[in-house]
Amino acid sequence: xxxxxxxxxxxxxxxxxxxxxxxxxxxxxxxxVDSIVFGYHDDQLKVLLIKRGAAPFQGQLALPGDLVYPxxxxxxxxxxxxxxxxxxxxHNVEQTKTYSAVDRHPVARVITTGVYSIIDIAKxxxxxxxxxxxxxxxxxxxxxxxxFDHDQILKDAVxxxxxxxxxxxxxxxxxxxxxxxxxxxxxxxxxxxxKFDKANFRKRILSAKFLKDLNEFQEGVPHRPARLYSxxxxxxxELRANGFSIQI
Amino acid sequence: xxxxxxxxxxxxxxxxxxxxxxxxxxxxxxxxVDSIVFGYHDDQLKVLLIKRGAAPFQGQLALPGDLVYPxxxxxxxxxxxxxxxxxxxxHNVEQTKTYSAVDRHPVARVITTGVYSIIDIAKxxxxxxxxxxxxxxxxxxxxxxxxFDHDQILKDAVxxxxxxxxxxxxxxxxxxxxxxxxxxxxxxxxxxxxKFDKANFRKRILSAKFLKDLNEFQEGVPHRPARLYSxxxxxxxELRANGFSIQI
DNA sequence: AATACTTATAGTCATTTGTACAATTAGTTC
DNA sequence: GAACTAATTGTACAAATGACTATAAGTATT
Numbered sequence: 001x002x003x004x005x006x007x008x009x010x011x012x013x014x015x016x017x018x019x020x021x022x023x024x025x026x027x028x029x030x031x032x033v034d035s036i037v038f039g040y041h042d043d044q045l046k047v048l049l050i051k052r053g054a055a056p057f058q059g060q061l062a063l064p065g066d067l068v069y070p071x072x073x074x075x076x077x078x079x080x081x082x083x084x085x086x087x088x089x090x091h092n093v094e095q096t097k098t099y100s101a102v103d104r105h106p107v108a109r110v111i112t113t114g115v116y117s118i119i120d121i122a123k124x125x126x127x128x129x130x131x132x133x134x135x136x137x138x139x140x141x142x143x144x145x146x147x148f149d150h151d152q153i154l155k156d157a158v159x160x161x162x163x164x165x166x167x168x169x170x171x172x173x174x175x176x177x178x179x180x181x182x183x184x185x186x187x188x189x190x191x192x193x194x195k196f197d198k199a200n201f202r203k204r205i206l207s208a209k210f211l212k213d214l215n216e217f218q219e220g221v222p223h224r225p226a227r228l229y230s231x232x233x234x235x236x237x238e239l240r241a242n243g244f245s246i247q248i
Numbered sequence: 249x250x251x252x253x254x255x256x257x258x259x260x261x262x263x264x265x266x267x268x269x270x271x272x273x274x275x276x277x278x279x280x281v282d283s284i285v286f287g288y289h290d291d292q293l294k295v296l297l298i299k300r301g302a303a304p305f306q307g308q309l310a311l312p313g314d315l316v317y318p319x320x321x322x323x324x325x326x327x328x329x330x331x332x333x334x335x336x337x338x339h340n341v342e343q344t345k346t347y348s349a350v351d352r353h354p355v356a357r358v359i360t361t362g363v364y365s366i367i368d369i370a371k372x373x374x375x376x377x378x379x380x381x382x383x384x385x386x387x388x389x390x391x392x393x394x395x396f397d398h399d400q401i402l403k404d405a406v407x408x409x410x411x412x413x414x415x416x417x418x419x420x421x422x423x424x425x426x427x428x429x430x431x432x433x434x435x436x437x438x439x440x441x442x443k444f445d446k447a448n449f450r451k452r453i454l455s456a457k458f459l460k461d462l463n464e465f466q467e468g469v470p471h472r473p474a475r476l477y478s479x480x481x482x483x484x485x486e487l488r489a490n491g492f493s494i495q496i
Numbered sequence: 497a498a499t500a501c502t503t504a505t506a507g508t509c510a511t512t513t514g515t516a517c518a519a520t521t522a523g524t525t526c
Numbered sequence: 527g528a529a530c531t532a533a534t535t536g537t538a539c540a541a542a543t544g545a546c547t548a549t550a551a552g553t554a555t556t
Contacts, residue, residue: 025318026315026316026318027277027278029278029359030277031279031348067274069274070269070274070276074346074359097343098346100321100322100323101321102319102320111277111322180504181505182503182504197546198503199506199546202506218504221552222502222552222553223501223551223552224502224504225504226503227504430532430533445517446534447515448515448516452514469523469532470523470524470530470532471522471523471533472521472532474534
């Protein structure tokens with residue numbers, strides 16, 4: 001290891017020789033994370049927006065997001081921030097893209113990473129807290145102009161979600177433990193904003209073999225009760241390990 | 249717009265009320281970019297590595313990357329840095345992921361975004377400059393342990409590249425203006441590390457209709473000369489606009 | 497208790513796509 | 527001209543897709 005030159009406890013040798021810009025300037029970025037939380041309920045796909053209660057863009061709708069703490073990863077920050085602003089706790093996030101336009105934040109140089117997740121609206125009860133003045137589940141077609149570059153961030157996230165959904169079982173956590181094929185079809189139709197033929201959807205899903213037939217049936221419906229299934233994640237992992245991938 | 253509280257020219261109202269951590273601490277991130285440059289030549293897929301001539305990880309192989317300037321986007325920085333370190337100028341980059349583990353950089357808090365591109369090895373002549381002590385085209389299977397978390401960054405990039413390649417025409421800039429179907433097949437085989445049946449590959453590609461038949465033929469080959477094609481980007485854009493997507 | 501109504505599920509069938517492989521073609525080299 | 531190499535075309539069967547019909551199993555209505 002080469003000799004280390006330390007200043008304020010920070011080794012700067014690796015950067016110094018090649019830049020004319022003062023060293024400190026390289027370490028003045030703010031990092032933020034913006035969550036695209038998709039929600040599903042009653043066959044509808046929505047996105048969670050907050051009303052900003054602080055400048056900039058005070059009063060305007062935005063994706064829930066904020067600055068990353070110095071000792072956090074993006075993913076940890078996403079979890080904390082979403083909980084702070086909306087009370088929503090549990091969610092598995094995945095990155096979309098990182099946005100670094102120099103003027104994307106009107107106040108400081110802030111680079112942001114988008115992360116998305118899908119949750120069951122019925123299982124969560126968001127409420128505005130911290131500097132959020134309101135939280136709203138909004139249908140995609142009703143989303144108004146958002147703060148910052150959040151329009152673009154949301155658009156990109158929708159694209160990524162729809163691509164993902166077609167390639168692997170996603171969103172089983174959005175259905176009850178036991179669900180019917182019609183439930184599953186409704187979920188996919190809401191996520192993708194398309195309609196499938198019922199008979200063919202059934203064939204395709206069943207041929208993928210990651211559903212467990214529970215040999216139970218719906219009750220209390222005013223028509224022929226449907227068969228209940230559950231998601232067989234062991235089977236799915238096994239299929240996946242063998243390089244298998246479905247196509248919806 | 250709410251009243252703005254400025255300090256050192258920076259509006260801090262939006263952050264201050266909710267954090268116990270001093271404001272400045274949120275703006276001490278370093279941002280870097282690491283380029284995964286895939287190269288193609290002689291039916292081989294390689295990745296461009298540099299030997300680090302500065303701490304940390306001095307002497308070790310790494311992806312070419314460095315800190316983003318305060319006035320640059322990630323993409324602009326990627327271009328500049330790759331040129332500085334290797335002399336490679338033109339390349340279209342796309343993001344892979346952003347890495348934010350708190351200790352991923354041993355010296356400072358640096359978040360990095362991966363970007364990848366594919367270039368024709370024959371058309372570029374990389375040479376080490378700035379703090380790079382060497383530049384190497386390395387076959388994927390020969391890549392040693394890399395600096396930082398670059399092993400993971402490279403692995404993720406390969407996955408993303410391979411996914412991408414299967415879904416849209418990519419890498420036509422890696423072939424000469426006029427190429428044969430065998431050339432194209434070799435390219436895909438190198439990128440994906442698989443083998444295709446020649447007859448079936450031909451049928452699939454031609455049915456996608458984004459190749460222009462030039463009605464010209466190879467010359468000087470010791471066997472039946474192959475028909476030459478070029479990539480018809482007008483046709484491709486048209487197909488793409490109609491929601492069309494190929495599957496290799 | 498028969499009929500209407502609703503949704504689930506099964507089956508049919510023509511079409512397209514995928515895959516393996518054989519056959520033919522068009523050049524060069526010996 | 528025969529042998530060789532690789533390009534290209536063709537063929538045959540399997541599998542997947544998609545539109546559609548038929549039947550089943552419940553409840554609600556009369």
